[in-house]
Amino acid sequence: MSEFSICRLDAGSPDFSQALEQLLAWESVADQNVISAVTEILREVKARGDAAVIEYTNRFDRRDLKSAGDFCLDRAALTDALERISAEKRAALETAAKRVRDYHEHQLQSSWQYREADGTVLGQQITPMERVGIYVPGGKASYPSSVLMNAIPARVAGVDEILMVVPAPDNQLSDLVLAAAAIAGVDRVFTIGGAQAVAALAYGTETVARVDKIVGPGNIFVASAKRAVFGQVAIDMIAGPSEILVICDGKTDPDWIAMDLLSQAEHDEQAQSILLSPDAAFLDAVANSLEKQLETLPREAIARRSIAGRGALILVRDIEQAIEVSNRIAPEHLEVSVDDPEQYLPRIRHAGAIFLGRYTAEALGDYCAGPNHVLPTSGTARFSSPLGVYDFQKRSSIIYCSPQGADTLGRVAATLAKGEGLDAHARSATYRVTEGGV
Numbered sequence: 001m002s003e004f005s006i007c008r009l010d011a012g013s014p015d016f017s018q019a020l021e022q023l024l025a026w027e028s029v030a031d032q033n034v035i036s037a038v039t040e041i042l043r044e045v046k047a048r049g050d051a052a053v054i055e056y057t058n059r060f061d062r063r064d065l066k067s068a069g070d071f072c073l074d075r076a077a078l079t080d081a082l083e084r085i086s087a088e089k090r091a092a093l094e095t096a097a098k099r100v101r102d103y104h105e106h107q108l109q110s111s112w113q114y115r116e117a118d119g120t121v122l123g124q125q126i127t128p129m130e131r132v133g134i135y136v137p138g139g140k141a142s143y144p145s146s147v148l149m150n151a152i153p154a155r156v157a158g159v160d161e162i163l164m165v166v167p168a169p170d171n172q173l174s175d176l177v178l179a180a181a182a183i184a185g186v187d188r189v190f191t192i193g194g195a196q197a198v199a200a201l202a203y204g205t206e207t208v209a210r211v212d213k214i215v216g217p218g219n220i221f222v223a224s225a226k227r228a229v230f231g232q233v234a235i236d237m238i239a240g241p242s243e244i245l246v247i248c249d250g251k252t253d254p255d256w257i258a259m260d261l262l263s264q265a266e267h268d269e270q271a272q273s274i275l276l277s278p279d280a281a282f283l284d285a286v287a288n289s290l291e292k293q294l295e296t297l298p299r300e301a302i303a304r305r306s307i308a309g310r311g312a313l314i315l316v317r318d319i320e321q322a323i324e325v326s327n328r329i330a331p332e333h334l335e336v337s338v339d340d341p342e343q344y345l346p347r348i349r350h351a352g353a354i355f356l357g358r359y360t361a362e363a364l365g366d367y368c369a370g371p372n373h374v375l376p377t378s379g380t381a382r383f384s385s386p387l388g389v390y391d392f393q394k395r396s397s398i399i400y401c402s403p404q405g406a407d408t409l410g411r412v413a414a415t416l417a418k419g420e421g422l423d424a425h426a427r428s429a430t431y432r433v434t435e436g437g438v
C-alpha cells in the first residue's frame, strides 16, 4: 500500500498565500555548506589548475584520473560515438538537432546602422563570442538533449570555439551524449563536472582554456559555482531544479496531466510540479492517477519524494485565477491545457516556456519541439529568458561623426560636461567645434 500524498490547496482560502510561499521556498544555492565547499574548490582550481581538477574529479566522481589527458576527448572520440549508436537513436538526435537549429536561426540578430542628415552614422554591431563553455549535467542522469540545447544556439550565433564539460561518474559516459556533441558541433569535451569544471572554464588551467561565458544547467554545486565566478566570466542564468505548472479546465485525460507532472518530478528531489484547476473532481482524478502511475515508473523513489515534497494540486475559482497564481509563481514550464488556449497568452506574464493545448506535453519541448529547454527556474522567469542565440552574441555601439555632426554634438556635450565639472571632457568635445566654440 503506497504512502504517497500530495499537498492539496485552495486558492480561495485565507492562508493560501502563506502555504504557497512555503511550497516555493528553495534555498539550496544559498546553503552555507555548499557555498563553503564550492569556495574551496574554486580557490584550489584557480591556484593549482589541472592537479586540483583531477583531485576533485577523482573524489566526487569516483574516477582514477592520473593526468589531464585522461579527461580530454577530441572530435574523433565524438564521431566514433556517433558511429556506435543505433540508427534509430542517431535519427532521433539528428531530427531534434535540426528542429532546435531551425528554431534558433530565427533568433539571430543583425548589425544595423542609420545615417543622419549631417552625415553622422550610428549603429550597432553584433559579434559572436570567441570561446564558450557548456556545462552538461551528468551526476544522476545523462542529458544528450542538453548538449543540443546548449551547443546549437552557440554554433548558430557563430561562436569560434565550444568547449563542453560533462561529468563521467564511475568512468561512465553515455555514447548518446558524445554523439550529440558531434552532431551539435562541439569542439572539445572534458569529462569533468561540478564546481571544479566550472572553475576550470572560468579561470583556465594548463589544459582547459579560459572561456568568455559558461552556460548550462546543473546541480547546486554547479549553480553555486556559476554564481561565484560571475564577473570573471559571463554566465547564462542560475537554473535550479526543474519545474512544471499545469493549468487545466478538467477536460484533459487525468492520466496525461499526472504523467506531465511526474515527468519533471523525476529530474530531482527538489523538482516542483503544480496543477491548478477549477474542477475539484478533476484534481481528485489526477491525485488517483499519480498514485497509480507512480507504481509503474522505474525511477519511482525519486519521483515520489520530489512530487510529495514540492508538488501541489490547487483548486482555483476559474482559469483567470489560475493565471494570476501562475504569474506569481513564474514557473519554468507552463502547460495551458484548456479549450482555445491562445486567448490567455496576453495575460501570461511570467513563464520560461508556455505549452498550449491538450496535446502539447512539456516533454516534447524537453527534447525536440525546437525551443530551448534551458529555462529560468525558481521564479526568475520574472526577469530572465530561455537560453538562446542572443546569449552568445555581443552588441557594440557604432558612432561616426561627420565634421558637421561633431560641431553640433560638441556644443551639447561640452555644456553637459561643464555641468558635471569635467573640464577635460568639455575641451575634448570643443576641439572639434568649428566656430564660436564653448
Ligand SMILES: NC(=O)c1ccc[n+]([C@@H]2O[C@H](COP(=O)([O-])OP(=O)(O)OC[C@H]3O[C@@H](n4cnc5c(N)ncnc54)[C@H](O)[C@@H]3O)[C@@H](O)[C@H]2O)c1
Residues within 6 Å of the ligand: 037, 060, 061, 136, 137, 138, 139, 140, 141, 143, 146, 167, 192, 193, 194, 195, 196, 217, 218, 219, 220, 221, 222, 239, 240, 241, 242, 267, 268, 373, 374, 375
Ligand atoms: N534546466 C535544465 O535545462 C536542466 C536540464 C537537465 C538537468 N537539469 C537539472 O540539472 C541537475 C543535474 O544534477 P546532477 O547532480 O545529476 O548532475 P551535475 O552534473 O549537475 O552534478 C554532478 C557533479 O556534482 C558534484 N558533486 C556531487 N556531490 C558533491 C559534493 N558533495 N561536493 C562537491 N561536489 C559534488 C560532482 O563534481 C559531480 O561531478 C538536476 O537538478 C536537474 O534537474 C536541468
Ligand SMILES: N[C@H](CO)Cc1c[nH]c[nH+]1
Residues within 6 Å of the ligand: 143, 145, 146, 241, 242, 243, 264, 332, 366, 373, 374, 375
Ligand atoms: N526538463 C528539463 C529542463 O528543466 C530538460 C530535460 C532534459 N531531459 C529531459 N528534460
Ligand SMILES: [Zn+2]
Residues within 6 Å of the ligand: 242, 263, 264, 267, 366
Ligand atoms: Zn525534463
